[in-house]
Amino acid sequence: MKRMIRYTMIALLATVAISTAATNDDAMQQKEKAAWQAFKDKKPDDFKKVVAAKFVGVDAEGMSDMQKEVADMQKWDMKSFAISDYKATPAGPDTCITTYKVALEGTYDGQDQSGTYNAASVWKKQKGQWQAIFHTNVKEAPAAGAKPAASP
Numbered sequence: 001m002k003r004m005i006r007y008t009m010i011a012l013l014a015t016v017a018i019s020t021a022a023t024n025d026d027a028m029q030q031k032e033k034a035a036w037q038a039f040k041d042k043k044p045d046d047f048k049k050v051v052a053a054k055f056v057g058v059d060a061e062g063m064s065d066m067q068k069e070v071a072d073m074q075k076w077d078m079k080s081f082a083i084s085d086y087k088a089t090p091a092g093p094d095t096c097i098t099t100y101k102v103a104l105e106g107t108y109d110g111q112d113q114s115g116t117y118n119a120a121s122v123w124k125k126q127k128g129q130w131q132a133i134f135h136t137n138v139k140e141a142p143a144a145g146a147k148p149a150a151s152p
Contacts, residue, residue, distance in 0.1 A: 028088040028098055028123060031130050035121075036102070040078040044070045052124065052131040059137055076113075078106035094125035102137065116140045 031050050038046035047070070057064040064072070086100040098121045105114045119137035123130045 024090070024096070025086070025088045028096055028130065029083065029086045029100075031123065031132070032086070032098060032100070032121060033083060035132055035135075036081050036083070039069075039073055039076070040081060040106075042073050042076075044073060047073070050131060051135075052126065052133045055133060055135070057135045060139070072108075075109045076106060077108075078104060080105045091122075096123040096130070097121070098123065101140075113139075 035047060035050045038044075038050070048066070051066065051069070053066055055066045055069065057069060081102055081104040084101045084103070087098065089097045089099075091097050100119055101116055102119050103116045107113060117137040117139050119135070121132045121136075122134040124133045125131075
């Protein structure tokens with residue numbers, strides 16, 4: 001009888017762990033979308049709710065912090081973004097690494113930046129709230145053999 005109770009408890013805990021992991025993926029993706037939406041809408045206060053004050057970013061143009069991100073926000077004219085292939089990987093009880101693709105349409109400082117980007121974030125639970133502490137993205141290169149667009 002004790003063995004049966006033990007197996008039942010193990011099965012129950014495994015089920016809870018699996019269902020919690022799925023919920024966390026969804027919750028983390030919602031946080032990620034909230035950060036992108038705040039950036040797109042040029043709402044620094046909303047952005048700061050999900051991105052840590054000591055945030056660090058890395059992309060093709062270099063490194064950034066919260067001050068640079070907020071300044072760059074004003075240079076973007078982002079029409080749309082769509083997140084796909086989202087994966088959240090726990091790295092302890094208060095840290096999560098996310099990877100995904102983001103297709104965006106928009107310009108930065110008047111230059112077209114539309115395309116698909118490979119992205120990753122590190123999220124840390126601080127004072128009970130998840131906040132992004134690191135983010136990186138890089139635009140996917142054109143497929144091998146693809147011809148560049150003709151110049152006007």
